[in-house]
Amino acid sequence: MKQSLLTAGGDEKGSKNGGVHIRKVADRSIKWPLKHHEKCAYGARFSLDEQYIVTCGSNNKVNVYHIRHNLDIAQPTGFEYLGADVPTRTVRCIAIHKQYLAIGGLGETKIGEKMEPTGEIRIMDLSKNEPAKSAVRINFGAGELTSIAFDHEGKFLAAVSDNEVGAWQLNWLSGNHQLFTRKKEDKKPTALCFDPKSSAVFLATEETPVSKIDFEPSDPNTSYTMSAFPPARLESIGGQSFAKALALSPDGSRLAAACNDGCVRIFDAMDGSFLLALRQSSKPLTAIAFSHDGRSLATGCVDGKVRIWETVD
Incomplete structure (x- = not known):
């Protein structure tokens, strides 16, 4: 997807439709429009192998596109629409690794005689004929899942x-995905992302520093240890600030946090030291991503704008 940017938009009130577009980075013009999500599109992802595009939105649908041609020469028919209703109450977040898709939201579980809401993950293999029917279901927590991520190798x-x-x-192979750690936070988690060079996850909450959790096996078959990340508090600008989205540079050296005060804050991912802040908007930022080569950083904002920065080594 050289020089291409995937954008998702809209709002909950429906004053703007949930459009998803592939745009040219050079001039931000629309390259291909994808199927809309009525009011709001919550997320859009390329798979790292560039075989799939997945999107989700407020209509509680997940749209999957199999890219059959190089985008630079393809016609719109280069996308195969595989979208379908997902049997959950809500769909809030998505993650993709190769042909494996994870969908997070709110589902239902029967407790006694009643159906009770529960956090739900569905994992499916997009290479199968009817992936939704063979999806593995995982219940987690009592509330809606707000963020979900695979590690770079698809192990976690x-x-x-x-x-x-x-x-x-x-x-x-077995479809038996084992929960090996569960951690309570004092404040509501707002974002997470995996280190592309390891099995460590970076976590942000509403009032605490960004933390790093390492899943390093002391015994490769059974146990894992967790280590703390040196504090990287998000200094406020005109009030309490916290990260709403996180991204790691492809080489794993820089952690970028898109914050509720309209700033992007960059940290050294190795020691947590603060590097710089980029003031982008007076409105909250909601999404952030590095390009695959690490040379560009893109952010999404509630003002409906996508901003792109050129990074410097």
């Missing part, structure tokens, strides 16, 4: 729900 999956963080060791 992490998710946040209310004030809980969970991580699973994945077994693609």
Whole structure:
């Protein structure tokens, strides 16, 4: 997807439709429009192998596109629409690793005679004929999942729900994905991302520093240890600030935090030291991503604008 940017928009009130577009980085013009999500599109992702695009939105649908041609020469028919209703109450977040798709939201579980809401993850293999029907379901927490991520190698999956963080060791052959750590947070988690060079996850909450959790096996078959990340508090600008989205540079050296005060804060991912702040808007930022080569940083904002920065080594 050289020189291409995937954007998602809209709002909950429906004053803007939930459009998803592939744009040219050079001039921000629309390259291909994708199927809309009625009021609001919550997220859009390329798979790292560039075989799939997945999107989710407020209509509680997940749209999947199989890219059959190089985007630079493809016609719109280069996308195969595989979208379908997902049997959950809500769909809030998505993650993709190769052909494996994870969907996070709010589902239902029968407790006694009643159906009670529960955080829900569904993991499916997009290479199958009817992936939704063979999806593996995982319940986690009592509230809606707000963020979900695979590690770079597809060995782990992490998710946040209310004030809980969970991580699973994945077994693609058996489909038996084992929860191996579950951690309560004092404040509501707001964002997470995996280090692309390891199995460590970075976590942000509403009032605490960004933390780093390492899943390093002391025994490769059974146990994992967790280590603390040196404090990297997000200094406020005109009030309490916290990260709403996180991204790691491809080389794992820089952690970028998109914050509720409209700033991007950059940290050294190795020791947590603060590097610089980029003032982008007076409105909260909601999304952030590095390009695959690490040379560009893109942010999404509630003002409907996508901003792109050129990074410097």
